[in-house]
Amino acid sequence: MNVCVGQFRLFLYMAGTATACTAAVLFLCGKLLEPGLRLYLPLAEPWIMAAGSICIAGLGCLYGLLWLCTYADWFRGHTIQFFLRSYLRVLFPLVRMQGTLMGKKTAVCDAYIYFMNHLVLRRHLQFQPRRVLLLAPHCLQWDKCPHKITRNIANCHQCGQCPIGDILSMTQAMGIPFAVATGGTLARQIVKDTRPEIVVAIACERDLISGMEDIAPMPVLGLLNERPNGPCFNTGVDLTALRNLLQMITGENYECT
Ligand code: SF4
Incomplete structure (x- = not known):
């Protein structure tokens, strides 16, 4: 990105x-x-x-x-x-x-997230994949999925009904820890437990901005989710942008994954 x-x-x-x-x-x-x-x-x-x-x-x-x-x-x-x-x-x-x-509230929030990403990317930081944490919101999961992925992301069967499976296979290939959080409290707890050096977070404007403030000074890169079905329901994410972002901060090329 x-x-x-x-x-x-x-x-x-x-x-x-x-x-x-x-x-x-x-x-x-x-x-x-x-x-x-x-x-x-x-x-x-x-x-x-x-x-x-x-x-x-x-x-x-x-x-x-x-x-x-x-x-x-x-x-x-x-x-x-x-x-x-x-x-x-x-x-x-x-x-x-x-x-x-x-x-123009949404446009301003989007611009602020891009600006914060720009400040992080300008530092040309590079991290080992295991020191990166990818955090995604629960609303990315298909609403009828019977599997409990917030406790253990490995419970996802990668059936292709939602982006979680694709993200999981991408992060497994890259060796990047990936977790799904149901809210800000769980997200903060995951960050505390995994102690990453940088967080890449997928979320809506409100959650991204509050998350960035909560875990500062740790660098955070935010990727806005897509909401074709309205907020917090069967949301999506631009997988190419996500892959590019992860490649940029790890310095690796995962085109073949
Ligand atoms: S990809 Fe994983 S999380 Fe999504 S519906 Fe299939 S099993 Fe459930």
């Missing part, structure tokens, strides 16, 4: 708008409070105004950092990644709110 800029440009632009709006609100609050502060807290007023100015400048710097991390290869240090993650954690709810107001 190659993430191109066009897929997450919407997120970058809306992040800029959210940052500018927050800075404008801070500036206006400062202007409104300034006369009162000068009257009642004359000693503290310059310090409070200076702190406000630093916050506004800091927001501008963080947005600049977002662009640098998007395009500059040398912005990969742990401290920078920490600042970026903290900024995104605060910024994303504002961006999503904007998206909701504009009727």
Whole structure:
């Protein structure tokens, strides 16, 4: 899966708008409070105004950092990644709110997931297959399947009725651990038990975004599921995109699997 800029440009632009709006609100609050502060807290007023100015400048710097991390290869240090993650954690709810107001909530969430994938892929990380964990949602399983695969994925008989069988044969050939989770709690438990170095997760926008936040700073690559029958029911996944993603992070070529 190659993430191109066009897929997450919407997120970058809306992040800029959210940052500018927050800075404008801070500036206006400062202007409104300034006369009162000068009257009642004359000693503290310059310090409070200076702190406000630093916050506004800091927001501008963080947005600049977002662009640098998007395009500059040398912005990969742990401290920078920490600042970026903290900024995104605060910024994303504002961006999503904007998206909701504009009727583009799903597009914004998709763009955010592509952006997060881009940040991981830009680091050109490579992992041994056994250090990767592939997590899939339970809704990928055919709803009439009698086999209990959440406890043990080997219970899947690979009958071809749903993508689980194909994913299982792919991951077995690659030597990549694969698990199916019924929800966020089980997914977190699986990550805790298997202790991977990177997680590749298939899910809907909401679960992917919350999962990415939950297991940070561990890198996560998200692949959106396909929902031809509506949410959470007999969903699908692009197997070629999944294979490409797994090949990219393991550095192996599994074309013949
Ligand atoms: S592929 Fe596996 S999980 Fe899917 S329906 Fe067949 S046995 Fe069940």
